[in-house]
Structure formats: structure tokens, C-alpha cells
Amino acid sequence: MESEKLRSEAEGRSVTGALNFDPTPDAQTLYKAMKGLGTDEQAIIDVLTKRSNMQRQQIAKSFKGQFGKDLIESLKSELSGNFERLIVALMYSPFKYDAKELYDAMKGVGTSEGVIIEILASRTKAQIKEIIKAYKEEYGSDLEEDIKSETSGYFEQILVCLLQGERDNATLYVDTALALQDAETLYASGEKIQGTDEMQFITILCTRSATHLLKVFEEYQKLAGKSIEDSIKSETHGSLEDAMLAIVKCTRNVHCYFAERLYHALKGAGTHDGTLIRVIVSRSEVDLNLIKAEFKRIAGKSLSSMILVSKI
Incomplete structure (x- = not known):
């Protein structure tokens, strides 16, 4: 039973990392790619998209050790737009990335309710605990308090209830x-x-x-x-309706929920790049292959072909 579970989890991942991994030459490749005039974006893609998140953390450590610079800051200074957003997203550890997305969703004018709903409705009890911890470490404030100050009424209640992480473990x-x-x-x-x-x-x-x-x-x-x-x-209606439906969808089939998020991000006027980046990055080592299969069922075409068309 356990081995079957592990096998299906491995099959769901679209990123598994490099074999015989050594962070030292990877850090050197990235340094060279950003040194001097112009940036070798392809070299950055080749290294970072073919490593697991854990390996990327080791590359960042090696980069700091060898060159005395913070890798995320270096990437930010060399890249721009959605490419920067994607590459920087790859460099965060999963819980820090979720914490960052929640923080960004509440910061500035207006609140991106969809982002908060997506993260809190789809993460497990244990993951939510870690996200709360990472949020406190990164931003020095309490995630629950911030959500309360940005939302109200029953929508606030449902988010706070999800944050409590009281959903029983699956049995x-x-x-x-x-x-x-x-x-x-x-x-x-x-x-x-x-x-x-x-x-x-x-x-x-x-x-x-x-x-x-x-x-x-x-x-x-x-x-x-x-x-x-x-x-x-x-x-119900509005954000409360969206939150309740997200919980129901994640309960029935979490892969289908994310496939729908990606489909709606790609369909219609303009592409919701933030959703696209967040879902692909956060699920790449979890279940992205299973999400891609659901996407094909919903859209009638592959996720990669729809992304290519949307970016032309």
C-alpha cells in the first residue's frame, strides 16, 4: 500500500531533480550567465528547471559561499517581467513560496481573494502549519491577523477556519x-x-x-x-461562494481543481500569469503530471500547447 502511494506520488511529479547532483558547478554556471553585459537566460533555464527545489536551495547556498552574493537578489537584478517572476518563484522553498504569495495577495491596493482561497483550500493540515510558520519568519507578522485585517464577514470566518488546520487527517x-x-x-x-x-x-x-x-x-x-x-x-455568492466551491472541488479531486485554475488562467482575454506560475511551480514536485492529464480532459488539448498559443 505504502509503496503504491510512493510510486503514484513519484509519477505525479514533473520535476524530480538531477542525478549525481553537485551544486558547485551549477552555481558557477549561473554566475557566468549573469556576469558582464547581457544575461544568458537559456543557461539559467537549463540549470534551474532541471533541479528539484531541495537542489536549488543547495545551489543558492553554494552561490553565496563562492561569490558572496544572494542568488535570488542576483536573479532579480538581471531578469524582468514574468520570466523574473517564474525564476524567482523556483528559488523559494515550498512553504516560503506559499507565504510569499499570500503576503503579495494582501499587500498593496485591494486583496487577491482567489490566491488566498487557492492556497488555503488546497493545502493539507500539516502544510498550513508550515506556511503560518514561514509567514511569521519572513514577514514578522501573524498570517491570521493579516487575513482578518484584509477580509470581513463570513469570508473572513471561512479563511480563519481553514487556517486553524482542523481538517481531520484523511482516513x-x-x-x-x-x-x-x-x-x-x-x-x-x-x-x-x-x-x-x-x-x-x-x-x-x-x-x-x-x-x-x-x-x-x-x-x-x-x-x-x-x-x-x-x-x-x-x-451564497462572491468570495464566500468561491471559497466553499474550492473546498468541495479540492475534496472531490484536487488535480481537477488545479487543472480548472490553469484552464481559466489561459482562457479568455489576457492570461493570468500569476496563477499559471504559482500552480505550475508549487505543484511541479507534487502532482503536476496528474494535473496535466486532467487539463487535457477538460480543455481537449495539452497544457503546454495552450501555454505556447497564449504566449505567441
């Missing part, structure tokens, strides 16, 4: 009686009454495990005669 055992009770509670809090008891929805969606919620959704469909997604759409 194969499901308490059928509790799942039925939860389904009845959701039905009684929405479809059955005038108005909606949002807190009941928030509590159940944010504190139950994925396996439990799947059973709840199944029982809910029987009770309400419609899917939980359709009920959320008719009972």
Missing part, C-alpha cells in the same frame, strides 16, 4: 451516521430554510476530512435532490 474509515447527520445539518441550514446558516456550512466544510466529506456530499445529494455545489451556488 479510510468514515462514520456513516455522522456523515448523514452532517448532510442533514447542511440541508437544514440551506435548502430547507429561507436564507442560509453560513456558519454550519463553514464548520462542516473546514473541519471534516476529505473521505468524510465525500460521504456527506453523497448523502446530501439524496436529501436535497441536487449537488452540494448547486446548493452553494444558490445559497
Whole structure:
């Protein structure tokens, strides 16, 4: 069972790192690529996209040791635009990168609710703990406090609830009686009454495990005669609706959730480069190959072909 899990995880990764890895020559290649007039962007791509995140951290350490410079700062000074954004994203460790994306989503004018929802709805209990820690270390402030100051109402409540990391660890055992009770509670809090008891929805969606919620959704469909997604759409709106639907989608199929995020980022007027970069970088060593397969199913064409077309 465990070996099957490890194998499927390995198959999901699109980046596995270099064999016989040595950070010293890689750091030297990057230094040469940025030295003097002009920048050898291809050399930077060749090194950084073919290394795992752990290997990139070692390259950064070696770069600092050999040349006394911070690699991220050097890359920032030599590159620009979305290429800089992508390469710099590759250099952050996963939790620091998530913390940075959350910080950027709240900093400046307006708040990018979609980014906050995507990260908090799709990460595990253990990952959220690490993101909170990385956020505090990097920015000296409390992630929960910052989210509270940038959001309000039930949307604030659902994000804070996700931050608590109370979702039970996934387990194969499901308490059928509790799942039925939860389904009845959701039905009684929405479809059955005038108005909606949002807190009941928030509590159940944010504190139950994925396996439990799947059973709840199944029982809910029987009770309400419609899917939980359709009920959320008719009972809520705006950012709260987006957050609830993201939790449901991630529960049903996290790969499909990210494939949809990529599809919507590429489709329509203008490309949402931030979403594209964030999803590809953050999932490259997790499950990007599985996301690509879902993308092809949704879009009818490969992710790489749609990216090429969007960038022409």
C-alpha cells in the first residue's frame, strides 16, 4: 500500500531533480550567465528547471559561499517581467513560496481573494502549519491577523477556519451516521430554510476530512435532490461562494481543481500569469503530471500547447 502511494506520488511529479547532483558547478554556471553585459537566460533555464527545489536551495547556498552574493537578489537584478517572476518563484522553498504569495495577495491596493482561497483550500493540515510558520519568519507578522485585517464577514470566518488546520487527517474509515447527520445539518441550514446558516456550512466544510466529506456530499445529494455545489451556488455568492466551491472541488479531486485554475488562467482575454506560475511551480514536485492529464480532459488539448498559443 505504502509503496503504491510512493510510486503514484513519484509519477505525479514533473520535476524530480538531477542525478549525481553537485551544486558547485551549477552555481558557477549561473554566475557566468549573469556576469558582464547581457544575461544568458537559456543557461539559467537549463540549470534551474532541471533541479528539484531541495537542489536549488543547495545551489543558492553554494552561490553565496563562492561569490558572496544572494542568488535570488542576483536573479532579480538581471531578469524582468514574468520570466523574473517564474525564476524567482523556483528559488523559494515550498512553504516560503506559499507565504510569499499570500503576503503579495494582501499587500498593496485591494486583496487577491482567489490566491488566498487557492492556497488555503488546497493545502493539507500539516502544510498550513508550515506556511503560518514561514509567514511569521519572513514577514514578522501573524498570517491570521493579516487575513482578518484584509477580509470581513463570513469570508473572513471561512479563511480563519481553514487556517486553524482542523481538517481531520484523511482516513479510510468514515462514520456513516455522522456523515448523514452532517448532510442533514447542511440541508437544514440551506435548502430547507429561507436564507442560509453560513456558519454550519463553514464548520462542516473546514473541519471534516476529505473521505468524510465525500460521504456527506453523497448523502446530501439524496436529501436535497441536487449537488452540494448547486446548493452553494444558490445559497451564497462572491468570495464566500468561491471559497466553499474550492473546498468541495479540492475534496472531490484536487488535480481537477488545479487543472480548472490553469484552464481559466489561459482562457479568455489576457492570461493570468500569476496563477499559471504559482500552480505550475508549487505543484511541479507534487502532482503536476496528474494535473496535466486532467487539463487535457477538460480543455481537449495539452497544457503546454495552450501555454505556447497564449504566449505567441
